[in-house]
Amino acid sequence: AQSVTQLDSQVPVFEEAPVELRCNYSSSVSVYLFWYVQYPNQGLQLLLKYLSGSTLVKGINGFEAEFNKSQTSFHLRKPSVHISDTAEYFCAVSVYGGSNYKLTFGKGTLLTVNP
Amino acid sequence: DTEVTQTPKHLVMGMTNKKSLKCEQHMGHRAMYWYKQKAKKPPELMFVYSYEKLSINESVPSRFSPECPNSSLLNLHLHALQPEDSALYLCASSPGLAGGTRDEQFFGPGTRLTVL
DSSP, X not given: OOEEEESOSEEEEETTOOEEEOEEEEOSSOEEEEEEEEOTTSOEEEEEEEOSSOSEEEOGGGOEEEEETTTTEXXXXXXXXXXXXXXXXXXXXXXXXXXXXXXXXXXXXXXXXXX | OXXXXXXXXXXXXXXXXXXXXXXXXXXXXXXXXXXXXXXXXXXXXXXXXXXXXXXXXXXXXTTEEEEEEETTEEEEEEESOOGGGOXXXXXXXXXXXXXXXXXXXXXXXXXXXXXX
């Protein structure tokens, strides 16, 4: 069965510093990977997705992620964070499981950007 | 219109009440989802509708009853809930086919439910 592991439950950083949020997946079949962001008291918003093609994926708000099949990773990066990036970030995998796809989320990483 | 709307934003109900949550999208998406999210946890899939037919029920208790009256609308009927059912209920939609998809899911803002 597919699963997603987000290695850090909390990541505190200072404003304008770079950040990397780590995500590893396990699956024996082709996977489609997503990063979602959830701001306080809101729903989830897609940051970026990897379906196929280039392994470096650029998303909204200056975020990017690199798909690494050999390391089964899909880490999210931003070169310079803002206070407004403070939110919960979820890595998710969509895997075809016989008759349909299902989206499975990691446990989330709380990014806190401090002034 | 590229959003999913949910009403109400907040709902407080007693354990004997009957209430409904509503979700609407006008993006022409054919798959719609209900998720339950407890505090500081990821969303957990409850139901998936595809082309207005229920395609996934993740062993959800019968006190939650989904309904898809048309391709734009998804309801979740609630009856005899327990305090542990208090959570954020998220609706999502995606363009794709039955049982989830590799496509992006668009999420609504959620309904925060409190069961007393």
